[in-house]
Amino acid sequence: MIPYLLRRLLLAFVTLWLAASLVFAFALLLPGDPVQAILGLEASPEARAALERALGLDKPPGVRYLDWLLGLLRLDLGESLRYGKPVAELLGERLPLSLFLVLLGLGGALLLALPLALLAVRFPLWDLALSGLMAFLQSLPTFFLGVVLLYLFAVHLPLLPASGFPGWQSPGEALRHLLLPALTLALARAAVLFRMARGSLLEVLSQDYIRTARAKGVPEAWVLLKHALRPASLPLVTVLGLEGGFLLTGAVVVEAVFALPGLGSLALTALEARDYPLLQGLVLAMAALIVLFNLLVDLLYSLLDPRVEYA
Structure with a gap:
């Protein structure tokens, strides 16, 4: 029973890693510009640059993926743009x-x-x-x-x-x-x-x-x-x-x-x-x-x- 439980826990961990990878990939493949969708067409270049830094969009996709996975290990899912609070805190509530x-x-x-x-x-x-x-x-x-x-x-x-x-x-x-x-x-x-x-x-x-x-x-x-x-x-x-x-x-x-x-x-x-x-x-x-x-x-x-x- 214990070896089976350990194998199932390992499989669950791998499944969650695949799910996290797919979530990140889908976010990359979403059509349109997320910064423009959030700020609108009239946003200033300074505001766009600030939001890109906040979202990590100024980094290469590979670096952003590694940051995403490392954040998950720390239970850090980023900060909500709508509420201005950590996503993990909102989910916990x-x-x-x-x-x-x-x-x-x-x-x-x-x-x-x-x-x-x-x-x-x-x-x-x-x-x-x-x-x-x-x-x-x-x-x-x-x-x-x-x-x-x-x-x-x-x-x-x-x-x-x-x-x-x-x-x-x-x-x-x-x-x-x-x-x-x-x-x-x-x-x-x-x-x-x-x-x-x-x-x-x-x-x-x-x-x-x-x-x-x-x-x-x-x-x-x-x-x-x-x-x-x-x-x-x-x-x-x-x-x-x-x-x-x-x-x-x-x-x-x-x-x-x-x-x-x-x-x-x-x-x-x-x-x-x-x-x-x-x-x-x-x-x-x-x-x-x-x-x-x-x-x-x-x-x-x-x-x-x-x-x-x-x-």
């Missing part, structure tokens, strides 16, 4: 909210998908209706789903706050403000988890040991929960790692709908302001979170199935 929102959405999607998949497998009459409902939810754009939920639970039935975030000083109030955004993310991704869980359960239920358990008179509910659920969870865990990445990108739209001060709203502000250092830091932070999600998924396999060997 916004990351907890976005990460908690993604974890809430992922947990909610799993809590919705798994019981419904068990119900669909146990009662075939429900299968068609639940599959159709999940397909319908999957077809809805995330922003539309968020607006519908906002109207239902914040305007028509004023049960939850419509937007904003009060901070972490009051955990209960903070959770109330995050329930609707988390439910939006959960409903948007529950359909994928439902289809994976349903298909995996059907495959496991066709195995010989399941037929043996049924022949011995084991109740069907116990067959599902005791004998089928755990082995059927392995493919689902793999999808959970991928869904973490989808939820991170989906959080950009959800945070805009519900006016949450997370990474998503920060990314939109950086795009509008042409804040290239902040955009680079945001892309790299999201890549690092996706790598972390997939690393945790790999380690969860041994907990779900002790037969898994780490070669």
